[in-house]
Amino acid sequence: MSLRVTFVAAARSSPLLAERFEDDRPLDQAGWDEVQLAARDLLPLAAAELRYCSPTPRSRATGDALGYAPLVQLALRDCGMGRWRGLTLGEAMAREPEAVDAWLADPRGTPHGGESLLAFIARVGNWLDTRPVEDGGRIVAVAEPSVIRAALVYALKAPPSTYWNIDVRPLSTTTVTGRAGRRYLRLEGAPVQPSRA
Secondary structure (H helix, E strand, O other), rough: OEEEEEEEEEOOOOOHHHHOOOOOOOOOOHHHHHHHHHHHHHHHHHHHEEEEEEOOOHHHHHHHHOOOOOEEOOOOOOOOHHHHHHOOOHHHHHHHHHHHHHHHOOOOOOOOOOOOHHHHHHHHHHHHHOOOOOOOOOOOOEEEHHHHHHHHHHHHOHHHHHHOOOOOOOOOOEEEEEEEEEEEEEEOOOOOOOOOO
């Protein structure tokens, strides 16, 4: 039995440099505009047998706007950031530079008083491992970019430091296939058109 989960990154709620830890703001106008532009390509994913989303307003709104009617999954919430919740990385760095450096260097660290990176990756991985498996069954999950990065690190059994090197753009899709203990990453894109001479 093989699992196929396509993650759709939520549309944005702010410019990239203004992203906040555990951001609970709704989609901004640019995010809504991006959903409308991407809808044609992403609407077919609504045919998935199971449709989920992170509990954030922007993940729910993205899923609803794409016609997924997703079921909220608390396990797909962003990493618990303790007292840094609502701050940008720059704001946290300005307040507690040594603590931010420690957090970035140690995947077990919780200098913010929240969840460690390892615990976050394990939580998202456990969700992935407990999805119902039907051969050929498809699942779509609209989630925050951080959740998708955690799922990819878990699925690929990559070192936790890999988390910091994965860039997940709004409304991008990434598919994880396989079964617990043996997962594969499938990158999908538009087919290349042959050039005419």
